[in-house]
Amino acid sequence: MIYTRSKLTASLYALMSISFWGVSFVSTKAVLGKLDPYSLLVIRFGIGAIFLLLLLLMQRNRLIVSITYFPHLMVLGILGVFIHQVLQATALLTIDASSAGWLISFSPIFTVILSILFLHEKMSIPKAVGMVLAITGVVIVTTTRSGQSFQFAMNIGFLLMILSTLNWAVYSVLLKSLKIPYPPLVVTFYMCVLGLILTTPFIIRNSGWESLSLLNHSEWAHLLFLGVFVSGIAYWYWGKALEVLEASKVSMFLYLEPIATLVAAVLLLQEKVSLISVAGGIIIIIGVIIVNGQLVPMLFNFFKKK
Numbered sequence: 001m002i003y004t005r006s007k008l009t010a011s012l013y014a015l016m017s018i019s020f021w022g023v024s025f026v027s028t029k030a031v032l033g034k035l036d037p038y039s040l041l042v043i044r045f046g047i048g049a050i051f052l053l054l055l056l057l058m059q060r061n062r063l064i065v066s067i068t069y070f071p072h073l074m075v076l077g078i079l080g081v082f083i084h085q086v087l088q089a090t091a092l093l094t095i096d097a098s099s100a101g102w103l104i105s106f107s108p109i110f111t112v113i114l115s116i117l118f119l120h121e122k123m124s125i126p127k128a129v130g131m132v133l134a135i136t137g138v139v140i141v142t143t144t145r146s147g148q149s150f151q152f153a154m155n156i157g158f159l160l161m162i163l164s165t166l167n168w169a170v171y172s173v174l175l176k177s178l179k180i181p182y183p184p185l186v187v188t189f190y191m192c193v194l195g196l197i198l199t200t201p202f203i204i205r206n207s208g209w210e211s212l213s214l215l216n217h218s219e220w221a222h223l224l225f226l227g228v229f230v231s232g233i234a235y236w237y238w239g240k241a242l243e244v245l246e247a248s249k250v251s252m253f254l255y256l257e258p259i260a261t262l263v264a265a266v267l268l269l270q271e272k273v274s275l276i277s278v279a280g281g282i283i284i285i286i287g288v289i290i291v292n293g294q295l296v297p298m299l300f301n302f303f304k305k306k
Helices: 002-031 037-058 067-091 097-104 107-118 125-146 156-178 184-206 208-214 217-244 247-269 275-291 295-305
Strands: none
Touching: 002 037, 002 217, 002 247, 037 067, 037 184, 037 208, 037 217, 067 156, 067 184, 097 156, 107 125, 107 156, 107 247, 125 247, 125 275, 156 217, 156 247, 184 208, 184 217, 217 247, 247 275
């Protein structure tokens, strides 16, 4: 019972993470008119690092970590923060946000393969069925959102986004397998600081600070959201979810990211939603539930009450 409750809590952490990441496409779009993508990353990680530091001080967590785990933190920070975000920022120069959204959703496929190879996780029939359903739902949601038929034109942006999905899969598997003996909040803080250090040369090269005075209150609100919730809390909660659930199961929640993007676009950008998009979202949710082994218990409890 306690373990089931912890799995549910971990699932909620993963769900909140992908919700923040899904909304991040809308917030990034709102700010990119004033800031270049790389300067935006520096501000994001700066805000995120300050927020996480304050949170650590409030919780009185130890900030000192053993030098033994510095290489682990360096690898995770470079892969999950620096390379991942730079790849996405560069890709968004040549592809739109909706295309980026559905490409990101293919990361669980790489995660499942890597988890089977390196974490010895098993591929069950329900997990495979759930994955296929989730992919189908992603295609429905993202293609109907743009109002166009499903098309794929290969360019450097698409290639970079595919590389970022593979990179994120490697990051998730490493975060699970390295088993760094520190709270996820501490690990996330150091990764965010490393991301800030590695991206700072971009804002220096582009003189990005000169554009900060051009931002209005709404755009600053989007920046704060990106820093606190996307670069800070989302990474922290993703680590907490991986403490309990298999890497392949946690990664399946990425299929819900296009739904979060769609909801945010409707609420913040007043985009219209079709019934087909809603149907696709329902298919994604069912697929994720199947992958996480919750469908049979849910049906059993439902009919038991009947």
